[in-house]
Amino acid sequence: MTSWPLVFRLARRELSGRFRGLRLLLVCLVLGVGALAAIGSLASAIGQELNARGRVLLGGDLELSVSQRTADAAELAAMRAIGRVSETIRMQSMAVAGDRTAPVQLKAIDGAYPLYGELTLADGRQVRAPRDEEAWIGEALSDRLGLKAGDRLRLGTATFRVGGVIGDEPDRLSEGFTLGPVVLVSSRGLARTGLIQPGSLYETKYRIAAPGRDPAAAAQGFARRFETAGWETRTRDRASPGASRFVERMGEFLALVALAALVIAGIGIGGGVSSYLEQRRGSIAMLKVLGATSGLVTRIYLTQVALVAGAGIALGLAIGVAATPLIGLAAGAVLPVAPGFTLQPLPLALAAAYGLLIALALCIPALIAAGRVPAAALLRGALDPRGGIGRTGAGLIAACAAAILGLTLWSSHQPLFAAGFLGAAAATFLLLVGLGAAIRAVAARLPRPRRPLPRMALATLHRPGARTVSLVVALGLGLTLFVLLAAIRTSLDGNIRRSVPERAPALFALDVPPDREVEFRRTVAAVSPGAEIAAVPLMRGTITGYRDVRVADLATIPEGAWALRGERGLTFSATLPAGSTLVQGRWWTAAEGRRALVSVDERLAAALDLKIGDPLTVSVLGLERTATIASFRRIAWDTLGFNFVLVFSPGALGDVPHNLAATIDMPAARAPAVNRALLGRFPSTSVIEVGGVLSQVQTVVRLMATAIAAAAGVAVLAGVAVLVGAIAAARAARRYDATILKVLGATRGQVLALQALEYVALSVATGLVALALGLAGAWYVVTQMFRFEWLPDWGTVLATLIVGAVATIAIGLLGSVPVLRARPASALRAL
């Protein structure tokens, strides 16, 4: 056994100070580890921030919310038994200042608000609820309506003075998606507006400060006691589940993309180390001549790889840490909180471990091959190393792969998905290795062309020492990534375009009193004759039971049954709604409609295994209603009309106090005039311009697309590094050929044509496989992960593939230019 100090001494002596020959290893690790470290740190920092600020974000230790009503005396007493209570009421409304209007989120707060954190105005004042005739307004509203402190605005039937512009609303994040900026008024201020009527859509939230108590137990106790009253509960550790889930999901997806980048970089690492050790072949053989054993040689070069890998990983981690606050700044609005400089030990350790394991796993074959270079290689240069990687090598690679899989599963919130992702990456790699071997085998069996150039090009694909397999893997991964990225990107763009339907309603109106529907229609028609109005009853309710199942008793919500979570919009109708198709059962007749019946979305029915005739119970305004399932419907979700998962018969919900919601279909240019006319006559009705809502949704999708593109960009960079490395590795053989060909009288054009032929043949074969692999991957990401429609722009995808392939060929040919320029005699000396 040779001592490690000697190994280290020899390794250091052999290693160039500038890591010459191992720079690809360094670059790939810096890229891959850097991306993983940055993404992991960012997601982890945001998660911690959300958790740490949970009770401030939620506005209490627990939150109990209910729709279209406030708590009754018994409920209020139960809450007060838990802790200090604050009541807020939230609803959609319209703010009017002079002749300008804007949809707002009207929020009435009581004297106890906020229980945690501070409500701060833009001028720095820390305040509580405004006086009854005053309102605190969001900055966006101040900008949109040009309002400043002291100005007046109208909400419903009441006028308010702007008391100040809100700087920080502590529970803003837990409020989720809102249509329009917030306006805060006092509870009595809300009463002045006249907006709260029977059937009005509003949500009442009770936040409870109970520092010493277990909020989850308290919430559960309350929910059980008032089980049928439609209460929803949230605790401080799930203050902003939407934001947490978004960050978690997005963070995990991006981490997997970065991991894929690292795997691709790993192939570059393997290739780089392999070509480095090829160059060292003479030295290795000489070391053997001088008495070095295989084990010693392997250890010497393992030490070198470890030293360079260590440097690459350290640099990658440093870049990751430095990049985190920059990404936070760049992503700005899309992140719920923007972390500054942060050191997250776990994600950094994970990134380092991945880097080390992947480098090790992909270097082992080359290192073992180096150990097996026979001493006699000095005498016969082309001798292949003897044997495969052996049992130890295979065992080590398997151990690394198992460790990578284990780490991924352990650190993932969706282990199955993560495992699938890794499996797909491994399958892609193996497929490309197989393709490379197949191209080699086919090239060897093809009849020899008579003309010398094609004959040589064919020979370069299969001769001893040909780099066909490594080139195919590198090229295939690079081109697959290009296709994947282009297909995802254009699909998301397609979804953004698709979200603007060709015939979208120009306006949505909420809270139209049902007894004034005719007047409503007349008002619209007076300003915009021919406008199409669809009005439906709208109320909020929760599904509390189906068949003999109580939703409250379910440990987990069945897959696909998202409608069981929280409140849904509910409606009733005598006729089958537009945009729906019956798939089972039949629609009720006028007589049948007097009974309590319900028609259910076919996907929800499948998720809950519902049958026609089963009972289904909802809680509306605190009371339970049970209806019999009469039919299943297929809903065209992409129409921007009213789509309801549950449509009841008039007999089921017709007696529940409710308002109407309406879509108004007309030229968008008339929308402001209709808006003004409606506000004059229907002060309690909220009118929302669809364009504004769509642009909010589009902004989110665009930011997602950008994040995906950025993460995939790292993967593409890694892919390019691998390609350049593989081409550089193959260049030694090309140089030899080119020089000898020139000695024998070939022109530079002929030599270039020969190499171009080889690359074109490889690109065509690989490009087709890359197209299939990239599209499959992109389809999965778009439709299964993000639940978007599959709408790739085929022209762009193909153009990206072709440009990628041409660029690759150009890189390969550019590498030959120095050899082509040199005179044959000097090139010969350099061989």
Add this chain to the structure above:
Amino acid sequence: MPTPDLVIAARDVRLTLGAPPVEILRGVDLDVHAGESVALLGASGSGKSSLMAVLSGLERATGGRVRVGGQEFGALDEDALAVARRGRIGIVLQAFHLLPTMTARENVAVPMELAGMADAWPRAEAELAAVGLGHRLDHYPAQLSGGEQQRVAIARALAPGPSIVFADEPTGNLDAATGARIIDLLFERRAASGASLVIITHDPQLAERCDRVARMVDGRLA
């Protein structure tokens, strides 16, 4: 049976390599005694270098017996052969084959370090001084002339004090005058160490300086 002072005893050595198989050595018998110098003469392709590779443990014979320094090489694998060479066998090659990333001193020290000799560095320096390169200790191969590189290679082969030195056309890459000086140096240092020498050459004059000349023809000793 080989006599005790035999450092090399080769019997019916055969070597067949490649696909389709090529018979390179076809039954070679050769004895080399302690302190003896033997020249292997022969045309290109006659199998001289392959015989040297087999005798020095760089290649395993596919048939026959090879006993070097009392060890049966046929029973040893690649690693055991490497260990067997340590400190006992020195090799000088036509193309020098110095390790390009190491200085002259490091190149000479490596085989002694591998053999676990504690005084590797002073011995390397002394041997380099003995071949006239005491002032070039820290130069890299690329900074040395061809003659100097071959002198480093000779120092590397002899410094561990081997019992046998193989030299494969050691002047093949050098001009006549430098080659002559290198041969003088090789014989001089070999004499000083008392090692046996097997030298492959095309040069009959050089061959005559050896105790014995063996001629290879078509994979056999004539």
